[in-house]
Amino acid sequence: MDARVDTDRYESLVNLADGLIGRDIYFSQAIYAEELSRVFAATWVCLGHESQIPTPHDFFGQYIGEDPVIVWRDTDHRLRVFFNSCPHRGMKICRQESGNAEAFICPYHGWTFDSRGRLVGVPHERLAFGPGFDRSSRGLLEAPRVDSYQGFIFASWNDAVPSLSDYLGPVCWYLDILATRQIGTLQVLPGQQRYRVQSNWKVAAENFAGDNYHTTHSHASAFILGLLPPNETLGDCSVAAPNGHGIAVQPIPGKRLALERVAARELGAVAVDYIETLHQKLRQELSELQAELFGLGVSTLFPHFSFNDFSALFPVQLFFWQPKGAQCMEVWQNLAFDSEAPAEIRDRVMMPFATRAQSVSGLFGQDDVENMEQVTEASRGLIARTRMPFDYTMGQGNEHPPEGAQGMPGRLGPFTTEMNQCNFYRYWLELMKAPGHHLEIS
């Protein structure tokens, strides 16, 4: 079966002028197959954070699309990303999720690869392959582009992808706040949640990019139980950036800082001192505006990496929406926190709540996944595909940011809008229509 989809069809499916997106882009297997090549193989993909592999030979396993990769710090401290499959007969050479290894030995025939990806050992080489066997052309396949910004590691299979800082654009300014607002450095904590969700990865990614609208209803139980502050205090605006990135639930400058100070006073002197120290550090190392902004909201960095940053007194949560078919994803989820935060804050306040809130067992996580799965359940049939596109019209004609948001980079919009979701699909459409970068199946 020819899985190619006519590129004109993407134009009609993603009709941003009218705010309508056909459900096929989420749930069609043919479009999904195109997407792995035109999106995941064509652009930058976030894989994790440098704090996960601080020393030479540290590694962790990840995926780019559905391809397993090893993110490995080499002998010279350089970050490298390799296809996790032996070039000989395809065995997965790294089967642990993280660790430290000077070399990987393929379990199948024993080919051995060092942290630069070079083939350095071949059992019975002369006997099996004879003289003239060329090891140098049989190293691990390496992603040609690997870079990090403020510790976040990205890779691309596309040689021609623009620089990472160009790709992130105005998002860099916000990531600078997150990275600087630490006494030590932002550090990913041990333990990664992994769970399957029967939905398309984009349903989660677009939610984190901009869906400020669902919170009061989807998560109403959390408001009723007093687990969330009132919705109007959570954020004020939405920020869209080129290349599909979006920041949702973003407070205006000054507001977050005021809330942090209130929360810190309830916790005591250590927390009060902590918040003031971080504020001073932001003022010294960044701008007054960034110091006043103090934090980010909920963000998606296109395509499939999201994080939230609700408070300096709460861990940053990282989410990878791993594609596993048109109607299935795995969620890989981490916590990150200031490596030098006072132990009192680190141990008592945030850790339990992170597990109880937006997590596999958390009250927010459960209800989000119910939405994602039942959207999928309702979208498999004929009527869904032919008659009922999704509606993204919210905010059209009313894209004015709130008072007080001036000066923040990116395109600013109101709190309740689908501007960021449309921005996400604008870039998705651009990639799906541009055959220049993607990998063809040969």
Add this chain to the structure above:
Amino acid sequence: MTDLHLQHEIEQLLYREAQALDQRRFDDWLEFFTKDARYTSPIVPVQNTPAPVSVDRGFGIFNDDKDFLDKRIKRLATDYAHAETPPSRTRHLLTNVQIEEVDDAALRARVNFIVFQSRLENTEAFFVGERADRLVRYGDHWRIAERQILFDHRTLPRVLSVLF
């Protein structure tokens, strides 16, 4: 060797507790726990020497105290527990009950479990693992002071809207 009467008593207690969950008598279920109970489930990464990550220094699957278990139950009584509305059907199967470290005031009970969840029309999941409880004696009955749940899954089959 564990006293047969005690073995029977603890098994019956754990079966009654499981039944309370399956019959969705959650207020009754909470009564099986002490006021200061901890309810945790650590993550075990895929490594050559697997070791659970402490929920006190990393991310876990559950990290609850009695107050939060109470909030989970109260949430179900709101009109907004979407992940459990309509309610899931569950079946808790407990086997291999082993009683250890018995003294007058406390003991440890280890069980294997399969929890089946059937949700809405066609959503189904099996959760498999081991539970390690510490029970303490209050007069003539026992209460659960600690429960640690170790799932055998590395990738959980779905979100956890049911209790273990």
